Amino acid sequence: MTAARPTHTLLLDVDGTLIDSYPGIREGFIRGLRAVGAEVPDEEFISRIPGPPMRESMGAAGLEGDDLERAMAAYSEYMSGEGWQRFTVYNGMLDAVRDWHAEGIGVCTATSKSERFARLALERAGILEHVDFLGAANFDVGRLTKVAVIDHVLREVDPPRPLMVGDRKHDFHGAAEFGIPSVAVTWGYGTHAEWSDATHVAHDADELRKVVRDHVGA
Numbered sequence: 073m074t075a076a077r078p079t080h081t082l083l084l085d086v087d088g089t090l091i092d093s094y095p096g097i098r099e100g101f102i103r104g105l106r107a108v109g110a111e112v113p114d115e116e117f118i119s120r121i122p123g124p125p126m127r128e129s130m131g132a133a134g135l136e137g138d139d140l141e142r143a144m145a146a147y148s149e150y151m152s153g154e155g156w157q158r159f160t161v162y163n164g165m166l167d168a169v170r171d172w173h174a175e176g177i178g179v180c181t182a183t184s185k186s187e188r189f190a191r192l193a194l195e196r197a198g199i200l201e202h203v204d205f206l207g208a209a210n211f212d213v214g215r216l217t218k219v220a221v222i223d224h225v226l227r228e229v230d231p232p233r234p235l236m237v238g239d240r241k242h243d244f245h246g247a248a249e250f251g252i253p254s255v256a257v258t259w260g261y262g263t264h265a266e267w268s269d270a271t272h273v274a275h276d277a278d279e280l281r282k283v284v285r286d287h288v289g290a
Contacts, residue, residue, distance in 0.1 A: 076176060078177055078178035078231075079176075079288075080177050080178065080233045081229070081232055081233065081235070082172060084181050084182065085123075085181070085236075085238030085240070086190055086193070086194065087183065087185055087261075088122050088238070088239035088257075088259075088260025090169070090194070090197070091193060091194075091197055092159055092162060093122065093158065093185075096151065096154070096158030096159060097122050097126075098118055100126075100155045101118065101121055101147065102118075103147065103150050104130060104144060105133060107143055107145075108139040108143050110135060119261070120261070122240075123238075123241075123261055123262070125216045126144065127216065128216075156193055159197070161198075161199070162277070163276070164278065165199075166199055169199050169203070171281075173203075174202075177284070177288065178205075178229070178231050178232070179202060180204055180207050180234075181194070181203060181206050181208060182218065182221050182222050182238075182243075183209070184216070184218055184221060186208060186210065186211065187208040190206060191206060194206075205225065205228065205229050207221050207222070207224055207225035207228075217246070218243060219249050221246075222246050222249070222252070234252050235252070235253055235283075236254040237254070237255045237280065238255075238257070239256065239262045239266075240260065240261060243256075243270075244256065244270040253271040253272070253287070255272045255280060256269075256270035256272070257280060258273065
């Protein structure tokens with residue numbers, strides 16, 4: 073964390089909140105399925121894969137056992153090369169994260185993206201240097217779900233007055249497990265039904281900044 077302990081902390085999702093990584097995730101998912109000869113679902117199904125752990129999405133597509141492991145290996149191989157680089161930063165989010173960090177607000181991530189790919193993407197985006205703690209999934213230690221990632225951040229950082237910012241139901245439900253308020257950002261991959269589970273809703277970076285100001289000032 074910053075030298076002076078912050079009084080408030082943001083827990084930021086990555087995919088669908090800070091960066092639009094759908095092109096790479098979509099391609100990696102399809103390559104994984106094709107590697108085991110599995111049928112590729114329709115676009116409605118594929119549009120929902122950003123957010124949950126990829127293993128969960130592969131399982132929902134009907135894969136299990138060795139097929140699941142082989143598909144995940146193909147997905148990881150693609151993401152290790154071209155895949156992780158196929159993203160753009162959402163309008164206003166680099167500036168927002170930079171400003172929050174400069175203002176002394178604690179900035180952590182809480183993402184189901186793997187630590188490796190989250191670090192690579194955020195470093196390339198210019199965001200990582202403004203992040204105090206990288207909270208991300210880690211298959212090797214069994215940290216896969218959003219609840220597990222948030223729990224990891226809470227244990228490692230003990231963040232004061234956290235506020236979860238994300239785009240999918242996993243973010244809001246995960247935050248609720250720990251009594252943490254949440255903000256749904258509508259520029260990501262969620263739906264109106266999912267946003268209704270959040271404490272607040274922001275339609276652009278300026279609205280998100282206002283929600284954060286209100287949270288800090290409360």
